[in-house]
Amino acid sequence: MVQRTSHTTRSIAIVGAGQAGVQLALGLRQNGYDVTLVSNRTPQQVLDGRVMSTQIMFGDSMEIERGLGLDYWQDSAPVIEGLSLTVAIDAEKAIGFEARLAAPAQSVDQRVKIETWLREFEGDGGTLRIAEAGIEELESLAATHDLVLVAAGKGEISRIFERDAGRSAFDSPQRAAAVSYVHGLRPRNSFVACGANLMPGLGEYFIVPALTKSGPCDCIFINAIPGGPLDAFGDVTSPAEHLARTKELLGRYLPWEGERAVDARLSDPNGVLTGRIPPTVRKPVALLPSGRSVLGLADVLVLNDPLTGQGSNNAAKSADVYLREIVNRGAEPFDTDWMTATFERFWEYAQHVVRWTNGLLPPAPDHVVTLLDAAQRLPSLASGIVEAFNRPPSLDPWWYDADAARREIAAHESGDRSATAERGEARV
Structure with a gap:
């Protein structure tokens, strides 16, 4: 304080x-x-x-x-209750889970x-x-x-x-981002969540419920590996073309997200952005x-x-x-x-x-894939992964070390999380 x-x-x-x-x-x-x-x-x-x-x-x-x-926006911005995470391979869902956050998020x-x-x-x-x-x-x-x-x-x-x-x-950008602020995205069937779709070898696609000048919206963006098939916005000449290209890529690589975006329209003419960080x-x-x-x-x-x-x-x-x-x-x-x-x-x-x-940014190591896969059947582990977006220090050591990852999964399987009881407590 x-x-x-x-x-x-x-x-x-x-x-x-x-x-x-x-x-x-x-x-x-x-x-x-x-x-x-x-x-x-x-x-x-x-x-x-x-x-x-x-x-x-x-x-x-x-x-x-x-x-x-x-x-100032507690009563007007969408309440983001949690996160959903999908790993997509060859336009099909390979891994998928969702979990609520301990405290809601906002955009x-x-x-x-x-x-x-x-x-x-x-x-x-x-x-x-x-x-x-x-x-x-x-x-x-x-x-x-x-x-x-x-x-x-x-x-x-x-x-x-x-x-x-x-x-x-x-020493160079590892992703090329293409952002669209839209109205008309079809809502999820579950609680209001930020969505993360990971596409190994291609990049990522994210959906963030947000508040913009014209009211509640969704920020959708493709985060492409440079030079790959999702890095496809270099020749786009207008905001409308930007959104059309986004929909085209979603239909090809994430068809379930493409269906949600069929009726999406830009929130305003300045509602698009590209960049490489x-x-x-x-x-x-x-x-x-x-x-x-x-x-x-x-x-x-x-x-x-x-x-x-x-x-x-x-x-x-x-x-x-x-x-x-x-x-x-x-x-x-x-x-x-x-x-x-x-x-x-x-x-x-x-x-x-x-x-x-x-x-x-590089391909995920095997133990991280194992953690994500296990989170599908272990709600407490899914919650731990989702809560890390609020407190990234809580990932140490189990996200980074294969042996610690195995112990983490075993603790959730047994219902005994005492070995990781301090996870999520690290703050600035």
Whole structure:
């Protein structure tokens, strides 16, 4: 819990107005900090622009937002009760199970969320600066603020942070994502769930019930292995063609999902997105030409492929750690040792997300396939796998080690889970 203060003379600048940047800016304002937030778009431009992600927030991340009073969509966003997982081979279901989450999840179009939060930030006395920030802007901010944080994870400015080769397993994108926000997707026959369809050798397909500008919708996206048959959007020239290509691929490789999508239509003309993300971990501190230092935040430093749905969750948890560390710092200087230690505090959690996500990008090892297969007949194991989306550290060690996997399955078979009783307790 952040210790609340009424006022501080300390000033902080944040470059980047996504989940992490705006959440942290609002939290700092609540604690009395003078905050400058730099965004390359106005709130209205954010709302009117293209969709930015396929965000899903799990229980622990939603609790962070509730703690800051930022959970404005509890009564309007679909309640995601659980997850379903299918392994598909040759257009047929090979493995399939579903389980409810201990606490529901939620997905709110970031255009809606960020526009609302930016307006609250300005209304709370924060300074919103609209600019394309570069080195010159960072130098100006560093000269006039006690701390500068960079939360723009996918732009040119993030490249000032050195890639951490020891923590980065890949140097190129491992998937090509093609996202559509749609109305009219046929509902599941069971509870409301996020759907994950794994296609070995091809990629993945995900469905996330969400709230967008025009009401409840579904975010559907294909996550294709580059160069494979699902990587088929390079010649698409319009949003309508993008959705048509998605339906065509679903009909061919996941026919049961293709049937659900027959009547799907785009939520709005800006409801499509394509992209390729190289999973990367960067070093937390960047040195400016003047000698001043700036600190990276969230996916500036830890950028994962979206296949485990951890992007917004990582952002929320990173911002939460940084807020607590900033407040606890009091009047002490935000020097480079403190910057590095603050990131390492977040890395204690984030390393589990990186290990899990990176491990799913190559072909799954045999013991993981065995775990998924066993989850079909063991509801408690299925629940443990599903709950890991909320708390990835709970997967250690049984997801990564064949012997531990066998013990985990045996514990669920016998009904004795004492050996894994602490699973799911790890938090940031």
